[in-house]
Amino acid sequence: MALISFDNVSKRYPSGQEALSNVSFTLREGEMAFLTGHSGAGKSTLLRMIMLMERPSQGQLVVGDQNLSRLPRRELPYHRRRIGVVFQNHQLLFDRSVFDNVVLPLQICGYDTEDASRRVRAALNKVGLLDKERLNPISLSSGEQQRVGIARAIVHKPQVLLADEPTGNLDPQLSEEIMKLFQQFNRVGTTVLIASHDLGLIERMRHRTLVLRNGRLIADGRG
Ligand code: ADP
Ligand code: ADP
Secondary structure (H helix, E strand, O other): OEEEEEEEEEEEOOOOOEEEEEEEEEEEOOOEEEEEOOOOOOHHHHHHHHOOOOOOOEEEEEEOOEEHHHOOHHHHHHHHHOEEEEEOOOOOOOOOOHHHHHHHHHHHHOOOHHHHHHHHHHHHHHOOOHHHOOOOHHHOOHHHHHHHHHHHHHOOOOOEEEEEOOOOOOOHHHHHHHHHHHHHHHHOOOEEEEEOOOHHHHHHHOOEEEEEEOOEEEEEEEO
16 A cells, blocks of 8 residues: 655745656555665655655645645644654754653653653664663764664654665764664564665665656666
């Protein structure tokens, strides 16, 4: 079943820049795919559209049973809860502990404290950082910081996990470890879409790869 479906989607920013042109593809529930292309090709724009941080200028974008062009404003928080996002610079808060960073999405969703604690520990356990929950993330290595970012993205059990250059600041070995974590979440049913320009890494992972060039989808196949 298609979970994410782009049908002739174009995006023109108010500046006039056309970031995506007539992009069509579907991502099935439980699938894992990479999104690649040069800097400025439109990768971040495509991910931001799935989160509805940007709206299509033309075309239809459907996530689950929601046509995002017609999503009422009041439904936006529910839509966002289905999605977890990992950023390149992980966007952790350095004024609080690892635990308090990961619990944030649950606090926003209104989980009670006990349930939230249990879920945070489960998430930290999955990324191998249970013993660091009380530390400030600033004292962690960059690979560990990225794993905290991943725990925060999956703590609310999202249906879809999106990542924008999640290994951009990591060496090859750490990058591979991070990718294995994504595969691990994919194996238990999470649909995963990762934007990356690390072609060597993408090839080694052997997943479906969507290639953007100047906003157009020019290839879609096995890496
Ligand atoms: P990538 O993630 O592949 O580097 P982006 O989606 O960030 O590509 O950018 C695609 C194109 O759209 C680029 O030309 C970029 O400068 C432009 N762009 C991205 N965000 C905005 C924005 N908020 N306003 C105007 N232009 C933008
Ligand atoms: P990436 O590292 O994914 O290529 P960008 O540098 O394209 O990221 O974008 C970083 C931020 O700057 C985004 O929030 C994007 O909306 C904004 N942005 C990118 N290009 C432009 C642009 N030409 N005009 C205005 N905002 C932009």
